[in-house]
């Protein structure tokens with residue numbers, strides 16, 4: 097009998113023997129809801145047409161929908177895109193010490209804002225301030241949710257209702273939603289564009305300063321570089337001018353790091369300590385870019401200014417939680433021993449990884465890839481260049497190797513290629529590559545443990 101009235105009731109479904117295990121796994125409430133959802137979908141889609149599923153089939157649909165809802169959508173993936181610090185893929189991988197600290201602190205109460213010596217209220221910044229000042233030479237430090245928040249809070253505290261001159265060459269956009277001019281407007285200060293896109297001189301800063309000026313600001317142009325006939329003013333010179341005029345000098349480093357990366361054969365990226373030495377009153381930078389830690393915005397500098405920033409009510413809205421503090425401390429602690437940093441910190445391990453090591457990984461992976469894609473695609477190893485990403489060292493690329501997948505078919509190559517890329521994204525640990533010039537590339541610099549990849553190749557369902 098093929099009428100909707102023959103569908104079982106919710107109650108009958110819940111008393112069916114197959115419903116017992118579902119209730120054990122997901123609870124009575126969720127199973128009831130899924131019974132209602134599946135029945136309602138059947139009433140709407142199959143009204144009058146085609147055979148209705150039997151009760152067993154309905155329970156299987158309920159089971160599938162319950163499994164799907166129980167799976168978190170936020171899941172681990174393998175980043176083989178060739179961009180090491182990929183914002184859309186969560187940026188820096190944390191070291192084990194940081195993850196252990198997170199689970200230790202997350203599990204219960206902690207002295208986040210409690211002074212164990214006096215039994216009085218404490219300050220959450222105290223947990224990282226001394227290691228930050230030791231590593232940078234700054235007097236004081238505070239931490240907020242990300243570097244965008246650090247810039248917003250600094251400008252709002254020190255320059256609300258005032259003017260801030262910034263070089264036209266530094267009005268950067270970072271990933272669409274963060275533009276220096278827009279964040280300045282939201283912080284309540286007025287941007288005064290000075291100089292030209294390619295050249296800005298000290299005289300441009302001097303001319304822009306008046307009684308309404310709140311501070312001088314330098315933005316590290318971290319995701320592009322202007323080349324050719326260019327001039328920018330040295331930090332030291334802006335700092336001297338700011339001191340003469342009794343104005344704070346703020347440097348937004350973006351992807352500032354704490355140690356000179358040239359020590360590991362990488363290009364030099366300005367460090368937070370160098371910015372302080374050059375005379376910045378305040379320096380802001382991200383926790384999860386080159387630093388290799390949790391998402392955070394770090395603000396360091398002169399104590400009186402940091403105190404003002406911390407007492408801004410906006411700080412409360414932008415502060416970080418105990419898990420971030422716990423992880424950040426562990427990452428900063430690793431910087432105290434530069435000799436072991438390139439093995440202990442995953443971001444630096446990936447950045448400084450030798451080409452020989454990557455070539456070896458590529459050699460190990462080629463045979464299982466050839467087998468997995470047999471008849472569908474040709475796999476080879478090609479030379480690539482990795483981007484550091486997140487606006488760090490934009491022009492500096494790191495040599496790497498990728499597995500290169502090219503469909504055997506000559507018809508609908510693009511569709512086939514996209515289908516293969518999608519199949520890799522459907523694996524239990526989704527694998528994210530990049531399509532370039534009609535080829536699917538899996539860059540291997542960021543693959544720490546090849547067994548995670550080889551272990552699931554058998555589950556690949558190709559189009």
Ligand SMILES: *Cc1c(COP(=O)(O)O)cnc(C)c1O
Pocket residue numbers: 242243244245247268270274315316317318319348349350351381382383392393486487
């Ligand atoms: C990345 C970046 C920011 C924003 O930092 P988030 O941590 O992503 O919020 C701000 N300024 C500069 C110069 C940057 O490079």
